[in-house]
Amino acid sequence: MSDTQQIIDDSFARLIKTYAPQPVVLDHGKGCYAYDTDGKKYLDFAAGIAVASLGHAHPAMLEAMQKQAARLMACQASYSTREKLECAKLMTDTSCFDLVYFSNSGTESVEAAFKLARKWAYDEKGEHCNEVIAMRQSFHGRTMGAASITEKRHTQHFYAPYIEGIHFAEFNNLDSVKELVSEKTAAIIIEPVQGEGGLTPAEPAFLMGLRQICDEHNIALIFDEVQTGFGRLGKLYAYEAFECCPDCVKGGDVNEANLQVIEPDIVAWAKGMGGGFPVGAMAAKTKFGVAMQPGTHGTTYGGNPLACAVASAVMKEIMQPAFIDNVNKMGARLVSGLEKIQRESNKITDIRGKGLMIGVDTIYDVGKFLSALQKNGMMATQAGKSTLRLVPPLIVGEQEIDEALEIIGKTLQEGAE
Ligand code: PLP
Numbered sequence: 001m002s003d004t005q006q007i008i009d010d011s012f013a014r015l016i017k018t019y020a021p022q023p024v025v026l027d028h029g030k031g032c033y034a035y036d037t038d039g040k041k042y043l044d045f046a047a048g049i050a051v052a053s054l055g056h057a058h059p060a061m062l063e064a065m066q067k068q069a070a071r072l073m074a075c076q077a078s079y080s081t082r083e084k085l086e087c088a089k090l091m092t093d094t095s096c097f098d099l100v101y102f103s104n105s106g107t108e109s110v111e112a113a114f115k116l117a118r119k120w121a122y123d124e125k126g127e128h129c130n131e132v133i134a135m136r137q138s139f140h141g142r143t144m145g146a147a148s149i150t151e152k153r154h155t156q157h158f159y160a161p162y163i164e165g166i167h168f169a170e171f172n173n174l175d176s177v178k179e180l181v182s183e184k185t186a187a188i189i190i191e192p193v194q195g196e197g198g199l200t201p202a203e204p205a206f207l208m209g210l211r212q213i214c215d216e217h218n219i220a221l222i223f224d225e226v227q228t229g230f231g232r233l234g235k236l237y238a239y240e241a242f243e244c245c246p247d248c249v250k251g252g253d254v255n256e257a258n259l260q261v262i263e264p265d266i267v268a269w270a271k272g273m274g275g276g277f278p279v280g281a282m283a284a285k286t287k288f289g290v291a292m293q294p295g296t297h298g299t300t301y302g303g304n305p306l307a308c309a310v311a312s313a314v315m316k317e318i319m320q321p322a323f324i325d326n327v328n329k330m331g332a333r334l335v336s337g338l339e340k341i342q343r344e345s346n347k348i349t350d351i352r353g354k355g356l357m358i359g360v361d362t363i364y365d366v367g368k369f370l371s372a373l374q375k376n377g378m379m380a381t382q383a384g385k386s387t388l389r390l391v392p393p394l395i396v397g398e399q400e401i402d403e404a405l406e407i408i409g410k411t412l413q414e415g416a417e
Pocket of ligand 1: 049105106107108110139140141142191195196224225226227270271
């Protein structure tokens with residue numbers, strides 16, 4: 001038996017089986033490429049599922065990590081550090097949010113957002129106001145709060161009972177949201193682009209409609225930007241990528257002179273924010289953020305100086321204008337290359353997405369197509385039941401986009417039956 005197979009089999013024997021193992025053992029990475037233990041090179045368009053925003057082994061991240069690890073890695077969450085302040089400042093100075101809470105993962109950021117919304121509604125409107133409206137096909141994470149607002153709960157009855165007071169509306173259908181709103185509604189939560197749900201972008205008019213409903217009924221609007229934040233959609237924050245004019249909600253024409261950014265009240269971040277380092281954050285406008293007081297919520301590791309130093313280093317890279325420019329240019333290049341393949345091969349049935357978060361439906365089973373891509377030296381991932389999800393590092397260049405297109409074209413030609 002090969003070393004590789006031995007590692008896979010031994011790992012499977014010793015790990016709780018939450019994932020089906022891939023037939024590859026990864027060893028190291030550099031830039032947009034990852035290498036397995038047999039020395040095979042893969043163009044990494046999965047990036048740890050939209051995590052390695054700066055690619056693998058980025059010098060700015062390594063420098064921040066090494067320097068900070070040698071200085072201070074751990075401290076009680078109640079202590080201030082320069083690193084925590086710098087990171088919070090970078091976020092509040094560049095976004096519509098005023099207050100930040102650091103976590104260690106996406107699900108924790110969502111959990112914190114959920115708790116903050118309930119605490120705010122309890123203080124503001126009373127005990128009865130504790131319901132949350134989530135979307136069908138949503139994915140928000142796997143802790144009980146996040147799982148309770150995630151579509152998959154409908155097929156995972158073995159974890160019941162889920163948290164009470166959750167209702168599911170149709171994504172991109174404002175009437176279905178309106179039907180669920182009552183005096184008990186504390187919050188509405190949405191992913192600006194549904195990831196796990198099949199890579200579906202929200203329509204700007206739908207998001208603007210949610211904003212109007214929340215303003216009218218004093219409800220907290222939460223955006224889960226765990227996968228879409230930090231440059232992924234071609235803006236620093238996902239909420240900035242959905243400008244809309246208020247009249248469009250009622251079906252009016254787009255008025256370019258009155259385009260407005262749709263600001264949520266609370267946001268959940270993680271993934272690309274740490275570039276691969278496990279860190280997340282929940283941020284809020286003052287009105288909502290002040291609902292949390294000492295003793296209401298917390299975390300041992302959240303906001304530790306190492307995580308904050310790395311997240312700041314990642315942010316400083318992403319915040320350079322040329323960086324976001326690159327995301328938009330490379331996203332456009334990827335989509336136009338995919339459209340060309342679609343015209344020539346007739347094997348692509350849909351292409352959708354924003355920035356460098358692109359979904360592709362093909363005539364092949366997505367699992368089989370991913371395996372075929374892997375054999376041809378490219379890693380990608382799945383979104384929903386049938387969509388190929390392309391979420392490369394945001395530093396990706398023209399050469400790597402063209403290489404990805406070549407591998408996708410070749411794999412489609414070979415077939416993935
Ligand atoms: N929210 C969204 C939109 C996600 O895509 C994910 C992870 O894929 C999560 C939450 C959960 O994040 P984590 O896996 O870091 O807990």
